[in-house]
Amino acid sequence: MYFVKVYVMYKESVLDPQGQAVLGAVHRMGHEEIQDIRIGKYFEMKVAKSERPIEAVIEEVCDKLLANVNMESYRYEISEAE
Amino acid sequence: MKFAVIVFPGSNCDRDMLWAVSEILGEEASYVRHDETSLAGFDGVLLPGGFSYGDYLRCGAISRFSNIMSEVIRFAEEGRPVFGTCNGFQVLTEAGLLPGALKRNDSLHFVCKTIQLKVVNNETAFTSEYRQNEIIRVPIAHGEGSYYCDEATLSKLKENHQIVFTYEGENPNGSIANIAGIVNEKGNVLVMMPHPERAVEELLGSADGLRFFQSMVKNYGKVTN
Numbered sequence: 438m439y440f441v442k443v444y445v446m447y448k449e450s451v452l453d454p455q456g457q458a459v460l461g462a463v464h465r466m467g468h469e470e471i472q473d474i475r476i477g478k479y480f481e482m483k484v485a486k487s488e489r490p491i492e493a494v495i496e497e498v499c500d501k502l503l504a505n506v507n508m509e510s511y512r513y514e515i516s517e518a519e
Numbered sequence: 520m521k522f523a524v525i526v527f528p529g530s531n532c533d534r535d536m537l538w539a540v541s542e543i544l545g546e547e548a549s550y551v552r553h554d555e556t557s558l559a560g561f562d563g564v565l566l567p568g569g570f571s572y573g574d575y576l577r578c579g580a581i582s583r584f585s586n587i588m589s590e591v592i593r594f595a596e597e598g599r600p601v602f603g604t605c606n607g608f609q610v611l612t613e614a615g616l617l618p619g620a621l622k623r624n625d626s627l628h629f630v631c632k633t634i635q636l637k638v639v640n641n642e643t644a645f646t647s648e649y650r651q652n653e654i655i656r657v658p659i660a661h662g663e664g665s666y667y668c669d670e671a672t673l674s675k676l677k678e679n680h681q682i683v684f685t686y687e688g689e690n691p692n693g694s695i696a697n698i699a700g701i702v703n704e705k706g707n708v709l710v711m712m713p714h715p716e717r718a719v720e721e722l723l724g725s726a727d728g729l730r731f732f733q734s735m736v737k738n739y740g741k742v743t744n
Contacts, residue, residue, distance in 0.1 A: 447622075451667060452693075454627050478576075502584070505577055505613065507620040508667050 439484045439491050440518035445504045445511045446477035478503075483518065491515055520740040522548040523561040525591065525607075527582045532568035532605065532714065539716035540565070544732045546740075553585040563600040563739055564591055566607025568660065568714060578621060578663050579609030588614055600644065600739045601708045605661055608700075608710035616708050617701060618676070619668030625693025629662040633724060635687040636699055636713055640680050643702050644738035645709045648730035654687050655727035657713040664712040666694040666701075679704055684711050 447453045453475045460474040480503060484491060495513050504511040524536045533550060541548040551558065553571075558564060572581040582588065588610070595601045595616055603611040609621050624630060633656050638649040649655065668676070673696060676682050684700035692712070700711025715728030 450669070451622070452625070454623050454625050454693075458627055502576070502580060505580070505620045507612075507618070507669075508622060 438486065438518045440516050441480075441482040441484055441491070441495055441513055443480040443482065443495065443499060443503055443511055443513045444477055445480070445499075445509050446475060447508060448510050451508045520546045520562045520736050521560060522546060522563045522565055523551040523558055524548055524565045524567060525553065525587055526550045526567075527553045527569065527571035527585060527606075527610075529571045529573055530567050530569035530606065532716065535714070536565050536567040536604075536716045539719045539728070540732055543719045543729065544736065546732075546736060551587060553582065553587050556586050556590060558587075558590045558594050561594075563602070563735060564594055565716075566591070566601070566603035566610055567716075568605030568607065571606055571610065574663070577609075577613070578606060579611075579613040582606075582610045583613040592616065595703075595708050598705060598707050600735055602645065602735070603708075603710040604714050604716065605659075605664070605712055608712055609663070611708065611710050617703055617710055618672045619666055619701075621663050621712075622665045622667050623663050624661070624665050624691070629660075630664075630691045631658070631660040632691075633658045633718075634689065634691055634713065636684045637687040638683070639685050640683045640702070642680070643683055643706055643709060643734075645702070645731060645734050646683055647738060648734040655718075656725040657715055657718045657728050658724075659691055659713045661692070661712055664694065665692040666698045666712075668695060676701060683709060684713070 456475040463471050499511045522540045526533045638653045641649045641651045681701050685697040690697050702709045715731040718725040718728035
């Protein structure tokens with residue numbers, strides 16, 4: 438069994454209006470030192486071992502469903518689990 | 520002409536769509552559920568607005584994997600007419616039939632009002648009943664309608680005259696190049712955030728959307744299975 442973490446973020450070139458709204462609130466709290474906030478998505482998956490390499494499985498799921506690669510990028514971390 | 524109105528869990532403009540094409544336009548139309556697997560007997564497919572699958576993950580991302588969508592994709596690839604408004608736009612871009620994606624409105628607000636649109640390409644099978652650069656009044660109702668694509672895609676859209684509708688006067692959502700509606704390269708799949716089906720009789724505040732459906736019937740109406 439694998440334990441997989443996937444992080445999906447808007448690409449750098451894409452404006453994140455939610456992040457900007459949260460940044461505004463953080464500044465109103467008085468934290469001017471926080472200069473940028475971008476909001477993304479985080480997934481945790483338990484994946485059984487199969488014939489296919491785990492990377493290929495995860496990338497297919499990310500490319501087709503978890504991220505919209507037109508505007509988002511993703512990265513993942515794989516660890517062994519019980 | 521017989522239209523299929525696709526119904527996903529969470530669609531909420533399916534009745535408006537069916538009403539517009541059956542009662543106002545006078546054509547045949549039926550609902551086709553997301554879990555059905557055939558579009559046999561239909562001459563055109565309409566994807567309505569709404570919040571399919573609760574907009575979970577991203578708007579349209581999950582609907583794209585429903586049973587009927589592989590048929591919708593096949594139908595589109597055969598060169599037959601497919602129209603998606605609002606959530607239908609989101610579903611069809613997620614399905615890869617159109618380039619780009621829809622993101623949260625710049626304002627973060629859900630915007631619901633009648634806006635002005637410019638018909639920047641009246642040479643499509645969906646807009647032939649409009650004059651080139653005609654300004655029409657059609658409602659919008661969306662929270663995630665800001666069209667986004669990269670520079671290369673935008674140049675290609677411009678080059679191929681795939682931008683069909685642009686927002687006029689005011690851009691309600693931050694959409695790139697004021698894009699409100701685009702068509703695929705073949706010209707048989709058109710998507711837009713505004714709702715022409717909600718502007719088909721004066722009683723609704725505008726009848727400017729009616730000619731959209733009349734264009735479809737005129738250009739595709741003689742197609743039979």
